[in-house]
Every structure is written in structure tokens, then in C-alpha cells.
Amino acid sequence: GAGVSQSPSNKVTEKGKDVELRCDPISGHTALYWYRQSLGQGLEFLIYFQGNSAPDKSGLPSDRFSAERTGGSVSTLTIQRTQQEDSAVYLCASSLASNRERQTQYFGPGTRLLVL
Amino acid sequence: AQRVTQPEKLLSVFKGAPVELKCNYSYSGSPELFWYVQYSRQRLQLLLRHISRESIKGFTADLNKGETSFHLKKPFAQEEDSAMYYCAVSGGSYIPTFGRGTSLIVHP
Numbered sequence: 096g097a098g099v100s101q102s103p104s105n106k107v108t109e110k111g112k113d114v115e116l117r118c119d120p121i122s123g124h125t126a127l128y129w130y131r132q133s134l135g136q137g138l139e140f141l142i143y144f145q146g147n148s149a150p151d152k153s154g155l156p157s158d159r160f161s162a163e164r165t166g167g168s169v170s171t172l173t174i175q176r177t178q179q180e181d182s183a184v185y186l187c188a189s190s191l192a193s194n195r196e197r198q199t200q201y202f203g204p205g206t207r208l209l210v211l
Numbered sequence: 212a213q214r215v216t217q218p219e220k221l222l223s224v225f226k227g228a229p230v231e232l233k234c235n236y237s238y239s240g241s242p243e244l245f246w247y248v249q250y251s252r253q254r255l256q257l258l259l260r261h262i263s264r265e266s267i268k269g270f271t272a273d274l275n276k277g278e279t280s281f282h283l284k285k286p287f288a289q290e291e292d293s294a295m296y297y298c299a300v301s302g303g304s305y306i307p308t309f310g311r312g313t314s315l316i317v318h319p
Binding site for chain 2: 098126128130135136137138140143145151186188198199200201202203204205
């Protein structure tokens with residue numbers, strides 16, 4: 096079946112502009128994660144959605160970052176007033192459920208964001 | 212809080228040599244541990260996880276609770292093993308924490 100998809104694959108924007116990144120998880124996966132991947136920094140957790148529960152936003156680096164998940168499926172990560180330090184690859188992952196036995200994550204190809 | 216340390220940013224070996232990618236974690240309970248791999252121009256994918264106790268592509272990883280380690284090993288490295296490897300730990304929060312990754316280069 097189809098894996099996790101993300102769009103756009105690349106985004107170049109000017110400092111101060113807003114950007115929206117989209118993630119389509121695997122159908123039936125109730126858990127959805129956003130990560131930021133920077134060179135030499137590994138994967139930085141941003142936000143986590145599980146079913147209809149309130150999202151865990153503990154990883155969002157500032158109030159310029161927000162995310163929503165509509166209908167328990169598609170998610171959008173929004174970065175307002177982008178800064179050059181926001182340049183990174185943004186990864187989305189989904190998993191079947193959050194309980195440990197099902198926690199294998201399936202990753203999308205990522206969106207490479209460059210803020211000029 | 213759960214933490215993962217991958218002490219090596221880069222590991223360079225020759226084809227046929229043994230390889231060990233180190234991973235140390237901190238978590239007070241019983242964690243679930245994972246190794247993910249990202250080959251060039253491919254997406255990040257699961258290589259293996261502790262609960263499955265599998266050997267994937269010749270790789271194995273043993274959980275050592277005393278040393279809080281989950282090192283990834285392969286007796287004979289192949290060129291196609293060249294990739295970025297991430298260790299991850301998941302505890303009660305169900306949000307896996309990833310290490311910074313180790314880049315493995317296998318020379319011919």
C-alpha cells in the first residue's frame with residue numbers, strides 16, 4: 096500500500112514568510128509525528144498526534160510553529176515568520192498505534208525547507 | 212527523561228570487516244529500542260527493534276540492561292550497508308527519542 100507522503104518535497108522561502116508543510120499518513124495509522132532533521136543534530140521531535148487526543152506539542156521550538164491534524168488523517172505543519180535557522184528537513188511519521196508493541200514508525204520522504 | 216547517545220558521528224570500515232555502531236540510552240523503566248536506517252536518497256526506515264529479536268540484513272542488536280546499551284553489530288560489512296543509522300528509545304511517553312545518528316561508510 097501507499098506509504099507516508101509529504102508535500103512539497105522542497106520549499107524555498109524568504110525570511111519572514113509563512114510556510115505550510117503537509118503530511119498524509121498511512122491509512123489506518125492513528126499516531127502521527129513531526130520531526131525536524133538538521134545536519135549533525137539527528138531527529139528533533141516537534142509534535143505528536145494520537146487519535147482524537149490533544150496533541151503533544153512539547154517539542155515545538157517556538158510559538159511560530161503550529162500543527163493540526165484534520166479528521167484524524169492529514170496533518171499540516173505551519174511555520175510563521177520563518178527564520179534562517181528553520182532551514183532543515185521536516186519529517187513526518189505515522190504508526191499503527193501508540194502502545195509500545197505497535198510503535199514502529201513509518202517515515203515520509205521529508206520536506207526540505209530552505210529559508211533565505 | 213529518556214535519552215539516546217550515539218558517540219560516533221562517523222564510522223568508516225572496509226568491506227568484510229566487522230562493524231559495531233554504539234548506542235547508549237537512559238531510561239528508568241523498561242524501554243523499547245529501535246535502530247532506523249537511512250540509505251542515500253531514501254526515506255528513514257526501521258532496521259530492527261528489540262522486541263522483535265530479529266536479524267535484518269545480517270545486523271543484530273542486543274539489549275544490555277546493565278550497560279544500558281543497544282549496540283548494532285554485523286560480522287561482515289558490505290558496501291550497501293553504507294548509510295546513516297539512528298538509534299531510538301521509547302518509554303512511557305510513547306514518543307521515541309532519537310540519537311544524533313552515525314554515518315557508516317563501508318569502503319570496497
